[in-house]
Amino acid sequence: MSEEKKSFTPRANVTRRSNSTTVGGRRFGTSAPRGNGKPSFGNKPNQSRGNFRKPAQRKPLTEQEKRILEEKKIKRQRLDETYEVLHAKFPKAIDRENIKPLAVDVHKQLFELTTEDGPLRKSAIRQFLASYIRxxxxxxxxxxxxxxxxxxxxxxxxxxxxxxxxxxxxxxxKAPVRKPAFNKKPGFGARKPGAHNRQGGARRPGNNDDRRNFKPNNRFTASFTVGQKVIAGENRAGTVKEVIGDRVRVTLDNGITLLFAANQVRKA
Structure with missing residues (x-):
């Protein structure tokens, strides 16, 4: 063996700290604390953004749109300048606050005041009149x-x-006036007069008026007495416990007490 091999000294085994846990022969990873020292669920960083909502971004205008807006702005300024001059000269005829229909030949008189440039140019007056009368x-x-x-x-x-x-x-x-938000007022949902009547005048079954004017029919109950053996409903034997109007309270043979209509009960 050479001197080089003899001088070799193996390194000591270094135990590395593992972030895994072995249970039943299976290895499970654990997460290190994140944020405020609390471990995150699912071994993922906390990515909650709260209720933050990014504001809507408007699409930038094109060069053509910018040019059109600029031309409209300049035209509006020129119309305002022409109006100011004409309103100062003829306040009783040309007034945006108190508009009056102009005579047919007014434009001829205004063209006599034209200048080569400025707010009283012939083209400026023509544009103003077109905008004013429309x-x-x-x-x-x-x-x-x-x-x-x-x-x-x-x-x-x-x-x-x-x-x-x-x-x-x-x-x-004009655009229709927008109605305010709907608020329920006292009495909302109450029946309208005659709403209980069907088309043709027939009353709905179970109407309150019918219930108030209801008169029990004792034709069936007159033949029943307390303690009488009867057959109620679908052939269920029992004993009459109480007679209430056109209804009969029957205690069945199995001990259950039920209320039946009189026409559902017959003598045993």
Missing amino acids: NDDYHAAALKHKKRFNLEGEAVADIDEAELQYHRQNMRK
Whole structure:
């Protein structure tokens, strides 16, 4: 044996700590404490998220949608600028708070005030008038006043029936008023008058009125007396214990006491 082999010294056996437990020849794994020193169930980490709900994310706008929104914003600003100038010049005729139907030739007078640029451009005035007279408030004002007004706010002409019909047709229908949440009121669920009657006037069986006006029929019970031997129901022998209206209380031979209708009991 060489010197190298002689000098070799085997390592001592090192016992490693195992996380398993042997029971009946079978090995089961155990989990180390997690979190606050408490072992997790099923050897899995605690993944509970509570009642956290991620907010809904809106889909980002495309470049085309952004451009359309920007154009609408600019157009709205230009209409507002034109309105401010015209309202300052003709407050009795052009007023969004108190709209009046305009005369037919008003646009010709407004075009005389046009400038090359700014809020009084011819195209700006034309766009403003188109937006102004197509508003639901303008249609409502036409139906209310039934007259046309000049730039001084004076009535100059009547609106004929054909034009009124045009304004009625172009008014958008208002959305129905949303009803509040349903709350039960006192007396909810009570019967309506006549609800107990069937179609044709026939009463429902077991109606309360019938019960209140019920008169027992003693034709059957008159022949029974206490202590009498009888046959009740399906051939069950017994003794009459009590007679109550049109019913008979019978104690059967097996000791059980039952209440029978009189027509279900006969003499033994």
